[in-house]
Amino acid sequence: xxxxxxxxxxxxxxxxxxxxxxxxxxxxxxxxxxxxxxxxxxxxxxxxxxxxxxxxxxxxxxxxxxxxxxxxxxxxxxxxxxxxxxxxxxxxxxxxxxxxxxxxxxxxxxxxxxxxxxxxxxxxxxxxxxxxxxxxxxxxxxxxxxxxxxxxxxxxxxxxxxxxxxxxxxxxxxxxxxxxxxxxxxxxxxxxxxxxxxxxxxxxxxxxxxxxxxxxxxxxxxxx
Numbered sequence: 001x002x003x004x005x006x007x008x009x010x011x012x013x014x015x016x017x018x019x020x021x022x023x024x025x026x027x028x029x030x031x032x033x034x035x036x037x038x039x040x041x042x043x044x045x046x047x048x049x050x051x052x053x054x055x056x057x058x059x060x061x062x063x064x065x066x067x068x069x070x071x072x073x074x075x076x077x078x079x080x081x082x083x084x085x086x087x088x089x090x091x092x093x094x095x096x097x098x099x100x101x102x103x104x105x106x107x108x109x110x111x112x113x114x115x116x117x118x119x120x121x122x123x124x125x126x127x128x129x130x131x132x133x134x135x136x137x138x139x140x141x142x143x144x145x146x147x148x149x150x151x152x153x154x155x156x157x158x159x160x161x162x163x164x165x166x167x168x169x170x171x172x173x174x175x176x177x178x179x180x181x182x183x184x185x186x187x188x189x190x191x192x193x194x195x196x197x198x199x200x201x202x203x204x205x206x207x208x209x210x211x212x213x214x215x216x217x218x219x220x221x222x223x224x
Contacts, residue, residue: 001163003120003129008159010137011107015152018144030146034199037142041106042196048111048189054179057220058186065187065213075101075208085153099150100157101208103143105195107136107154108161109188109214117162118176121169129162175222183217 052058069075082097107113112135116128144151169176191213194205 001120001166003116003126003133004159004162004166006126007107007129007133007136007162008155010133011103011140011155011158012152014137014140015144015149015155018141018151019149021141021145022148025145033142033146037106038196038199040196041192041199044110045189045192045194045196048185048192050189051182052186052189053182054221057224058183058190058217061183061187061217061220062190062210062213065216066210068216069209069212070206072212073209074211075206078208082150082153095147096150096153099143099147100154101150102147102195102199103140103151103154104157104161105191105207106139106143107158109191109195109211111185111188113162114165114181114184114188117165118169118181121166121171122176177221180218180221183221184214187213187217 078101079097082100086096112128112132116126116132119128120126140151191207191210194207194210197203198205198207
């Protein structure tokens, strides 16, 4: 789990530096930053989804996952968790919830997260997660300077999500077949495309409610 621990520490450290820069960053720089991040997120999502296979399973996973997530209202639960942290930590940022959800999706729904966690779990090598940690460190600086302390709080679900994949891979590494990894990558790419649309403010999509699709694609790929 050393890779996930380092990754979590990198996000927290970068976030703290971002807090220091937040007061010095002009509004126009924040705007152009979000436009760049939005476009970059779209590009990453498209690159992950472009080699999609077994499209029927991918679509079915997204539909079922989206319906289940909407029924559970994961997005609302995330907002309540964010509000709870705001009260406990006495944080006044209006973008606290947005910071958590945006950072979590950027840091966790990607091929490097999935492949890095599986690599560490199966081989014990955290090299890929170390590379991801460096990228997340710089991203968290910029994200926190724009969205505030919510980005730092995203380190909690990042640790739980990424660490869970690592532990699962450690004890059931053979379960993650190439098809399952491809399915996770494809669904993750589509979710990142949706996140990019949100960041660019083209349309508000409830991406958090679609997260169960990552579970269902694993189940369906395994069954079929």
